[in-house]
Amino acid sequence: MTVKLKVNGTVHEVDADPATPLLYVLREDLELNAAKYGCGLGQCGSCMVLVDGEATLSCVVPILALAEREITTLESLGTQDDPAPIQSAFIELQAAQCGYCIPGMMMSAQALLQRNAAPSDQEIRDALRTNLCRCGTHMRILAAIRRAGEMMSAQAPANRRAG
Amino acid sequence: MNIPTSRRGFLLGSGALMVSFSLGAEAQEGEVQAGTNAPQPTVTAIDSERLDSWIRIDENGDITVFTGKAELGQGIRTALTQVAAEELEVEPGEIELITADTGRTPNEGFTAGSMSMPNSGTSIRNAAAQMRRLLVEAAARTLAVAPESLTLQGKKIRSGGRSLSYGEVAAALNLEVPLAGDAVLKAPEALKVIGRDVPRVDIPGKVTGAPAYIQDMRLPGMLHARVVRPPGYGATLAEVDTSAIEAMPGVVRVLRDADFLAVITEREFQAVTAMRALARLARWNAGAELPDQADIQNVLRGLESEVGTVAEQGDANPSGDKVFEARFTRPYQMHGSIGPSCGIARLEPDGTLTVWSHTQGVYPDRAAIAEMLGLEPGRVRVIHVEGSGCYGHNGADDAAADAALIASRLPPGRPVRVQWMREQENAWEPFGPAMSITVRGAVRNGRISDFAFDLWSNIHTTRPGGAGALLAARQKSDPATPNVPRIQISPSGNGDRNANPLYAIPNKRILWHFIPEMPLRVSAMRALGAYANVFALESAMDELARLAEADPVAFRLGHLEDERARAVVQMAAERFGWETAKLGPGRGKGFAFARYKNLAAYLAVAVEVEVERETGRTRLVRAVAAIDSGQAVSPNGIRNQTEGGILQAASWTLYEAVTFDRRQITSVDWSSYPILRFASVPDSVDVHVIDRPGEPFLGTGEAAQGPVAGAIGNAVRDAIGLRLTDLPFTRQRVLAALAAG
Structure with a gap:
């Protein structure tokens, strides 16, 4: 059956079982890489994307529930040549080891920073409560999110990157 | 040809990644092996004794470096590129690095044991220096000038106003020559790329959704x-x-x-x-029943088959009125x-x-x-x-x-x-093996006089090694069987890694009680036995310092003769503010040191922890470490790896144990196998790198694991006055210890 999904501003018609978790459609049908399979249980945050601006675990949300919703993945924020603040900050602070969990971290952070570009340390930790990192990159992740908030605050609101 | 040749989807492009997935058929068409025209069979035997197995320069001057090591997230792709760039006088971005591939790269065994820089880093540096020498000598002949008069810049070899490109010189050279082994490396003071914080080449792709894995x-x-x-x-x-x-x-x-x-x-x-x-x-x-998890350490001790002597000196007989004795345990833990x-x-x-x-x-x-x-x-x-x-x-x-x-x-x-x-x-997955250790030490005249360390452990390496190491091969018809595990006592150690203290102790005896049977599947996990052994050893050092009525840092320095060991201890203590730190109620400080494998990186760490008496929750508040990995290629990379080691070891130490019933493993998700979460991440982690220009690369990745466990245990002891000996320090364990007083 065909399901219409709006991902990164484009409507895609996807031929898949409506019970399929969003993650599999993003990765297999749309060939997007950023959202990762980590647990399939909503426990680790590697699959995090935004749905209507809210951080959402794509491994447990069936596509059936997502018609008419705005789905945003890391790919839409910026590119290597024109990175978004959250991406620039992670590069600047070298906030990755293996990097597998990092896109999910960045999407949790993006949801927070879009609401509040100057969060407290506690607010950042709360926003990352679902996200697990096994390499122990946590200190750099926290620092990169603070740095991204500074960069987003410094941008004029009119220039603020959508996403 | 019936295999599609489109590279879309399997060329991990992105600029950051240079691994290309070449079809066997393409290899047969000669597209893969840069600089060679002959058709290549799908699988080529790579002669690791030949220069062109490590470095090639084609007629366009494109430089390809080959390593048998693999990027595991430790940043080796970047660091190895730096090493080659240094000796070839180019920027790291001008080098394409091909990593572990039996069709293309030398056999460097496993990417393990913090050996990528000591092994591959050293090999590539020597090969690059040899390549530079060949280029310079050939250019000198062509230009009829002395080699010493030539300068290298921008992939060109210059003499006055004349220059030759690397590509044209290389095209006329036979690079299918043996590795020389006598190439002269650049002097430490001339290094420009080694020691520089070159940004990791893989991070831009990974943070923008490029295919990376x-x-x-x-x-x-x-x-x-x-x-x-x-x-x-x-x-x-x-x-x-x-x-x-x-x-x-x-x-x-x-x-x-x-x-x-x-x-x-x-x-x-x-x-x-x-x-x-x-x-x-x-x-x-x-299948067979699993042991009772509640009694696993005794069950394992009962399976001992032989005892190996790891180290023996003098006549270790801890006795007198100042003796510390305890049994330490580490559960099965997972990667x-x-x-x-x-x-x-x-x-x-x-x-x-x-x-x-x-x-x-x-x-x-x-x-x-x-x-x-x-x-x-x-x-x-x-x-x-x-x-x-x-x-x-x-x-x-x-x-x-x-x-x-x-x-x-x-x-x-x-x-x-x-x-x-x-x-x-x-x-x-094969878990990090459960271990138990009995330590006995005696203090006489303010110094350790006798030290006995008995550890019980499986072997920590069941890697392939044969088809029997693979689950599928054991399950299929005509099944393969695992190799029979044997005790191995070597300088770098295995289950006994770091069991032998680096401290000067006149009488010591270190024994490995070998357990051949593996009720749970086990194999290599970061630091092997060093994690539990250093935990036990450094916990004991703390107690022996108390018996000697000495400060734990001063006590360690009093038993350390190696100047580089002393340097990391002194730096960690100083940067932490060991003598002056003011700690709030419920808090404690702890210190630990080890030289990984007793022959690799030196690391000392001081930590502050907070213990909530009501809940038993223990949190690492801050950590300050000093590490000496020899010549530092990427100081920021060393810090990144060490920060990671500190946080991962803190997670092992505070939370982690594989659980099982009599039939199966039960810790099958992140709620049944909890690991460190952001709510419990420290306030700060500082890592200080001591660079040793001109010294060999010692590797970095595993140095923190044991010392962090020791330091946290010692800090908990300082905070609540109780010595915890069983990993991990869960809330229940802390509460039980507090209740028992």
């Missing part, structure tokens, strides 16, 4: 598979009716070979759905990669097999897979592709074997991708 590979015509694993170790498949599964949407085939059961589908989620349905239909005969293991394999039209894997050892894995399938090793090519961080021997080799076995039963040209599920990774 094996999980992101999409080969033309690729099928998906899931394996149905038994409910527990040793269970055998009694019966399964697969007809209903074969009728499910997208199912290409159900593959059963004895106890190996897998489903192959067109699309990925179809495989997940079919796997679950198949698992419900399969009937298994249970817990965030991305479960994945393997991809394809049978080629010529009957060879190509396997993509995040294995730590492409050559040993190739040998094991070839043995499993009854092929000559030369008929299998294993190509490393990055996976999620592994921290040792996780499910990578097994997932590769699953894919290889399935692909061998599919038509040629149909690649198959096997993705393990979270519960499969947690239940089937």
